[in-house]
Amino acid sequence: MIDEADKQHSFWRRWWPYFVVILGGLLVLGVAHDDGLYQTPILSIQSVKKMSSQKQSDQFNNEDQQVEQQLRGVITNGQHKGRQLTIDNTYLKSQATTLGYHTGQKVFLTVHHNHGNLSATISNLKRDTALAFTAWLTVSLLLVLMRFSGLMALTSVIVNGVLFWLAVNWNTNTQGGIVLVIFGGLAIVFAALTLLIVIGFNRQMLMTLLATIGGTALSIIVALVVFALTHERGVYYESMQYVTQLPRPLFLAETILGSLGAVMDESTDIIASLMALKAEKPDISAKQIFKSGRQIGGEIMGPLVNVLFFIFVAETLPLALLFLKNANSWGYTFNMTMSLGVVQSLISGIGIVLTIPLACGITSLMIGGHQSWGRLRH
Amino acid sequence: MGTITALGLLLLICMVVVGGTQGLQAWISLIFNFAALFFAMVLMAFHLSPVLVTLVTGVIVLAMTIFLGGNDSNSTMVAFYASVAVLILLVILIIPIEHWAQIQGFGQEDSEDLEGMSTILGISYLNVAVSTAILSTLGAIAEAAIAIAAGLAEILEQHPKITLKNLQGAGFKVGSQIIGTTFNTLFFGFFGGFLALFIWFAGVHYSLGEILNDKILVGEVLMVLFSMMSVIATIPLTTWAMVASERQARKKFVK
Known part of the structure; x- marks a missing residue:
């Protein structure tokens, strides 16, 4: 009996980082499909058509390309779920303040109703999956390579993060x-x-x-x-x-x-x-x-x-x-x-x-x- | 005298009083790194490829920081090779993730800074974002590589006949000692610098969803994560480099 328990114990001691890795991987997969959790409508972009490309310049002789693209996609959450939508997007190639989008990305929409027609503009790109994936990669590397000391390092960072956020809110209050x-x-x-x-x-x-x-x-x-x-x-x-x-x-x-x-x-x-x-x-x-x-x-x-x-x-x-x-x-x-x-x-x-x-x-x-x-x- | 000059001179005096020649070297490496960073920025403004400029700057900065920081020539050499390997791995990781997250440029929170500015720039800000992420990790890579290499060099000095397998284990042990505090250095370094942004989020009552998709915040957190990964990767890479160098040294000795 004791032998059995010992075996189980050492099994966990050896393999726990990998279980955390698998669990985290599933969590990332969940984040990639969490559209239903958002109140803001989300559009999944299915096709992108480049409409035009124009040279732009300013008074400092900087030159850039202004690109117009037409995005077609489907809304993935909320009351308009399943609706097809076409949105025009204009961006500068340097993409310092504007963004060009490509197929497969998900974006947040601001929806306008006019006379029963649905039109929308893009308010932001959905970045939570990229963030979750990178965090998962970091934690996985940390736990698999550094094991217990990695877990302690992670714990201290999480504890500090929570405290930091509480302090920020206290400061606002x-x-x-x-x-x-x-x-x-x-x-x-x-x-x-x-x-x-x-x-x-x-x-x-x-x-x-x-x-x-x-x-x-x-x-x-x-x-x-x-x-x-x-x-x-x-x-x-x-x-x-x-x-x-x-x-x-x-x-x-x-x-x-x-x-x-x-x-x-x-x-x-x-x-x-x-x-x-x-x-x-x-x-x-x-x-x-x-x-x-x-x-x-x-x-x-x-x-x-x-x-x-x-x-x-x-x-x-x-x-x-x-x-x-x-x-x-x-x-x-x-x-x-x-x-x-x-x-x-x-x-x-x-x-x-x-x-x-x-x-x-x-x-x-x-x-x-x-x-x-x-x-x-x- | 300006405040920056005064603080810079005071730092020089403190470093020399506490660390002697080594203090002077540390101060020089800081000044040099600033010059390198500024020069890299100017080159980017002249439309040289940001990522290429950053890679060259990165290798030079790692060399300066490591060679001006360490004493033992063999262990510093190992630390340098390992840190360059980490740099390359990091670039391979950063480029696709930055393309995915698209955090380049400025967010809505920056609009005040952008007032009256032309945003017709002709420089790919995606590449600038990649460069920024790489540059911000350089210090952390150099520090971790020096710590591991120096720790192993000391172990080799005290136990010259240690087996290579034990040497590798010792490297991970040194790594496990530094990882906790290094993570906190990175956490506080980054989050301290972005305190104002978090106060903004709390003040304007951003929802969790808005925060987790915010361009500036995601960009910032990605930088912290890249730095942490670079430190984690530095531990085995430096250890293996040290073991390889020791193996070669022993082979030569046998011959």
């Missing part, structure tokens, strides 16, 4: 008045929860948490001091996108969140390595711990700063190109599109660097043994 308090406070909760999931509750986790919060706070304080000294010259809050509330506190909240992950990553690495070192050589001195920590930190800080830099600055590329093609100078384009991302990268970078002595200091004080620092100096 308070009209954005206390955005810094909400996201500053949440940064602490985020850090504590993530470290609990990744490390578990112990002394190492508490030390890492302290270093993470300290490092992030330090970077914001330094940033505020620099802002005050330079009167924020060259920081163009008006270039922030999607702003619906006071931009400056929002920018600081974004910066706190953006650097939090990297600072946490770094403190985890440094403190975990130092704990391992202490376990290997129990008689290591506090000073030596500090020194090795600084060396480990020095090796990882460069790559980490670059991780954030590419995240913050690469996504400004489409807008920056638009500015350049509208005959704006390189300098103006930089100021209006990239400068805030660069400021964010630099602030996070300072946070990442300052976390190194902080993490080393905390570790050497906590596990450096009973000898005091003074007596260790030769």
